[in-house]
Amino acid sequence: MVVLAKPPALEHISLLRSPEPGDYFEGIPSVDLAGPGAARAVVQACERFGFFKVVTHSVPAGVVDRLEAEAVRFFASPRAVKDAYGHASPFGYGNKRIGRNGDMGWLEYLLLAIDHASLSKASPAPSSSLRDAVNEYVGAMRGMATTVLEMVAEGLGVSPRGALAEMVTGAASDQLLRLNHYPPCPLMHDLMPNCSPTGFGEHTDPQLVSILHSNSTAGLQVALHDGGHWVSVPPDPTAFFVIVGDSLQVLTNGRLRSVKHRVVVANRLKSRLSMIYFGGPPVEQRIAPLRELLGRDGEHSEQSMYEEFTWGDYKKAAYRTRLADNRLAPFHRRQPPPVAMPQASSSPPSP
Numbered sequence: 001m002v003v004l005a006k007p008p009a010l011e012h013i014s015l016l017r018s019p020e021p022g023d024y025f026e027g028i029p030s031v032d033l034a035g036p037g038a039a040r041a042v043v044q045a046c047e048r049f050g051f052f053k054v055v056t057h058s059v060p061a062g063v064v065d066r067l068e069a070e071a072v073r074f075f076a077s078p079r080a081v082k083d084a085y086g087h088a089s090p091f092g093y094g095n096k097r098i099g100r101n102g103d104m105g106w107l108e109y110l111l112l113a114i115d116h117a118s119l120s121k122a123s124p125a126p127s128s129s130l131r132d133a134v135n136e137y138v139g140a141m142r143g144m145a146t147t148v149l150e151m152v153a154e155g156l157g158v159s160p161r162g163a164l165a166e167m168v169t170g171a172a173s174d175q176l177l178r179l180n181h182y183p184p185c186p187l188m189h190d191l192m193p194n195c196s197p198t199g200f201g202e203h204t205d206p207q208l209v210s211i212l213h214s215n216s217t218a219g220l221q222v223a224l225h226d227g228g229h230w231v232s233v234p235p236d237p238t239a240f241f242v243i244v245g246d247s248l249q250v251l252t253n254g255r256l257r258s259v260k261h262r263v264v265v266a267n268r269l270k271s272r273l274s275m276i277y278f279g280g281p282p283v284e285q286r287i288a289p290l291r292e293l294l295g296r297d298g299e300h301s302e303q304s305m306y307e308e309f310t311w312g313d314y315k316k317a318a319y320r321t322r323l324a325d326n327r328l329a330p331f332h333r334r335q336p337p338p339v340a341m342p343q344a345s346s347s348p349p350s351p
């Protein structure tokens with residue numbers, strides 16, 4: 001019997017079944033954010049998939065291309081140069097290790113903190129041109145996050161329309177930008193053609209929304225809410241993908257659900273490059289279902305499905321978990337809170 005060993009560099013990285021060429025899922029909703037009925041389409045897509053594609057947006061191609069070129073340049077620099085911006089704890093350059101709790105993936109990345117509208121001093125920028133490109137890109141992503149969250153509010157009948165958007169764009173909001181580079185792994189594909197390294201293991205994003213852009217190399221997969229099957233997302237460098245995060249799930253009392261996603265490194269020759277903006281609220285922000293979504297439901301008032309917490313509480317707990325953990329589980333209410341009963345009256349009921 002021949003036992004095939006993984007190449008040493010892959011020893012701690014789990015393998016996934018390589019997607020077949022026909023595995024692309026064609027059912028991912030596309031939304032034109034400027035089109036008629038956009039708010040309803042956004043809510044429907046978020047309810048059904050927790051994920052959708054933004055087409056015909058107003059982000060200039062130059063803004064995306066500039067940051068992509070800066071990212072390519074940075075990832076092509078010598079390892080010692082990149083390590084000078086490491087070890088992603090919490091911000092900076094990271095290689096294979098994701099987070100602090102033992103997760104590994106076949107990627108390298110830059111994780112950057114954003115203060116209000118620009119790169120934070122907590123994230124050293126490898127160059128001033130990368131800093132400029134990040135600031136320009138983040139400006140465009142904040143605009144798109146605002147539009148998406150205003151549409152979620154509008155589609156759900158929440159007012160003011162900016163109630164959700166201001167959580168991610170206010171001065172104290174907690175935003176991140178992540179540049180991920182997944183190099184190809186030809187040796188692995190030669191050894192085990194049906195298996196591919198995990199690029200980024202399955203997880204949900206903790207924030208309200210994430211906005212993802214990638215080059216034309218496939219790899220992103222999402223788990224369908226309906227049945228949990230993993231499907232491959234056809235890449236589209238002209239579009240953006242919106243991912244519902246855990247916090248938006250709680251704010252909508254589970255009406256919108258965060259989506260599990262992961263990356264598989266299946267292309268034998270081409271790198272995947274992705275850029276993801278994460279829109280999180282201020283640390284002190286209370287994360288609890290919006291009042292309008294706890295309205296009266298027939299005779300019974302709808303109860304929150306979650307214990308109350310702040311984004312700071314959630315982040316602290318989340319960053320102690322492994323990627324694949326269900327980070328919301330500890331915050332699920334086990335018992336509905338006591339319902340205020342009408343006062344018992346000693347007088348007979350009136351006719």
Ligand SMILES: C=C1C[C@]23C[C@@]1(O)CC[C@H]2[C@@]12CC[C@H](O)[C@@](C)(C(=O)O1)[C@H]2[C@@H]3C(=O)O
Pocket residue numbers: 098099100101103111176178203204205206207278318319320321322323
């Ligand atoms: C394993 C981890 C990496 C992560 C922090 C965590 O402990 C659990 C959540 C992970 C995640 C997923 C979405 C984003 O990529 C990220 C930056 C985030 O906010 O939560 C990562 C965290 C990370 O890479 O540090």
Ligand SMILES: O=C(O)CCC(=O)C(=O)O
Pocket residue numbers: 178180200205212214220261262263274275276
């Ligand atoms: O790189 C990708 O395409 C997805 C990465 C991701 O999900 C993340 O960084 O949270």
Ligand SMILES: [Fe+2]
Pocket residue numbers: 203204205210261
């Ligand atoms: Fe993610």
